[in-house]
Amino acid sequence: MTLRRAQAMDAPAITELYLHTRRTCLPYLPPITDEPDAHRFFAGVVKSAEVWVSEGEGRLAAFIAFTPDWVEHLYVHPEHHGRGLGDALLSKAKAGSGDLRLWTFQKNAQARRFYEARGFVAKRETDGAENMEREPDVLYRWRG
Secondary structure, three states, rough: OEEEEHHHHHHHHHHHHHHHHHHHHHHOOOOOOOOOHOOOOOOOOHHEEEEEEEEOOOOEEEEEEEEEOOEEEEEOOHHHOOHHHHHHHHHHHHHHOOOEEEEEEOOOHHHHHHHHHOOOEEEEEEEOOOOOOOOOOOHHHHHH
């Protein structure tokens, strides 16, 4: 697997990875019914955030989108869980920041274990009233 900075042409594959991983690993979330909107959204993400991808054999296996203060998205294809891709991508975000925050869903025990094992600390839980999915979430923070 190789890590590289995403380019605009990666946006469709990033969106497909996001949609597949969300359906597979987060079945409790409402389904995405407007896939063209998801494609437009991630095309914008690639332009507005720092986005890195992990790829092998011509396919994307994982991606991260972040700003200096926030991890906006980190998704690893289910076939590639446990291979260090998420860790390698998260290290890219940590390298450019001394203070990172991110949200994840309270039910996402796998993500919570992952972030906590890498030094993130839960700071606040909400009932989800302010996120798109209306799913209880948790704010994590890491200080380098």
